[in-house]
Amino acid sequence: MIVHRTDPYNAEPPPGALVGQVTPLDTFYGRNHGPIPRMDAASWRLRVDGLVDRALQLSMGELERRFPEREVVATLQCAGNRRADLLEFRDIPGQEPWGPGATSTASWSGVGLADVLAEAGLQAEAAHIAFTGTDVSQEADPPQAFGASISAAKATSGEVILAWAMNGQALPVAHGAPLRVVVPGWIGARSVKWIQRVTAQVEPSDNYFQTVYKVLPPEADPAKADPGEGIILGPVALNCGILRPDRGAQLPSGPTEVIGYAFAGEDRTVARVDVSSNGGSTWVQADLDAPESAWTWQHWRTILTLPAGERELIARAWDSTAAVQPESPATVWNPKGYANNSWARLHVTCHP
């Protein structure tokens, strides 16, 4: 793993480790804002409250007994994924320089959030469902447990899972045991780990991390920005990454296989991926995998014949509406460095 910080632990796999459709548990990226909490699963309870007809307190055993088990294969992607490419345009102090590996895919099993909310009796005025974790972050102002919210429409859509298993194994503590939220198609920060409370409410969560994950205009000062300023992130924007060859690789000239992923959040899929080795003058259409579910990345691959010399490989994805990624990090640069979905670029050197 490429460890960006040890305390709190923040690490991504090397890109080449992400060429599989499903990511092994020990390869899945880790994004934390506080120390990993150790909880006693036996005494742990999930509180469901707020605008519901019946507030609930549920043990793990009750969750297992009272609700059908659901499974979804879903990609999670950190809002800071590919921030490193923004830093080349302009520095962003204090933020992890994520490469293209702050994204991974797993099969998640647990109960459907929609089922739990139906049991509690969600009231009509509940427009947002807030999650509270257990990991207290000193980064927050004031220090507080990590939290987030999603729209009630998304929360009741069926694909949102309260997960206790990952790839058929017990959910590791590092990934949120005993129970975590998985919000397919949305930025990773909404998939709250070590969850202890689900609250139905009129307004979005007022948790520090709900409001901080936003794209501000370039000239804004995050410390002084108006709370209403910026685009609060939810569904993930179309993105792609190059997984092979490695950044800066020394390659023989001739045919080289280029492999990557592309991901279109929420209701969209990836329809096409283009790859160029001449600065975008000409493009080759890559072979594109179908998504394993509506909520996963899609891998792509093609073979380029590279002449000797320095070379920049570029990839760009198109979604099911024929929208394409923007060209330049300069366009999408923002003060916190979120949601970089500009064309993926990577330098290699080919020797004769």
Place this chain on the structure above:
Amino acid sequence: MIVHRTDPYNAEPPPGALVGQVTPLDTFYGRNHGPIPRMDAASWRLRVDGLVDRALQLSMGELERRFPEREVVATLQCAGNRRADLLEFRDIPGQEPWGPGATSTASWSGVGLADVLAEAGLQAEAAHIAFTGTDVSQEADPPQAFGASISAAKATSGEVILAWAMNGQALPVAHGAPLRVVVPGWIGARSVKWIQRVTAQVEPSDNYFQTVYKVLPPEADPAKADPGEGIILGPVALNCGILRPDRGAQLPSGPTEVIGYAFAGEDRTVARVDVSSNGGSTWVQADLDAPESAWTWQHWRTILTLPAGERELIARAWDSTAAVQPESPATVWNPKGYANNSWARLHVTCHP
């Protein structure tokens, strides 16, 4: 109106006529592939068939009596909107050179397609809902009535209307009377006019116009393209247009109000619009209207202080996922000239 062709009739309003939230009937753009059919509303029937439990034949009176009236305010946008900007990069013979006015907004009233399909008893295998119009197009191969299909998920989502009224008036023949489909958030070509048949089926429509509205890779020959090649268009990609000042306007130097629209199809909204008068070196954030419904464009405006000389005004929109429009027509150019959503650009001259 700017008439691109009289037979079949294809016309868009001058951009400045689109500054209102709702477009007057005689200003709404017209996009046709064949002569406008004149139908006798009294003898007209809507056939609902295919994978349904009960095929229906419905007169206008039966539609009115048997189903609740529904209304939706929705923007329609032609897939060819803003093709003119693509032509500056590379010519596209035989396709209308639409400016930014091949889009308009109206309030549509009629019955919900979901209600009609529920009455017919939609079967589980029905994945697509096909529409057949009455306007026979000689452009099609072979000549045929215009048709299209949408996913069953969209068709049953509640917002799709079979409309007999527009802005509170009887639907004009030019816009599809006696009855037309309105598919909010999708390209205009799926909102079939002069509809006579709704068919539930396993596969998408095999109508010529279902398959021709697609974004092919630049090097493809539309006449020889593999049927599976290209991105079949449905939901509209994020887009924007400048409505004022006029293209090529002669203005006094000093403060100038710039007004435009932005539109994000399907489940997205416009979150921000930037305007530049120095080639994108710096941007001003425009004031952005909230959408009137989840299905409408959003107008924006700002005041720029323009020095004397030639000037290019640029606008770009960001959606609710923080995705931004791509910069250049060169990126999005495609052989049929669809879905141009590159940054809007417009030249003006400011005299001292």
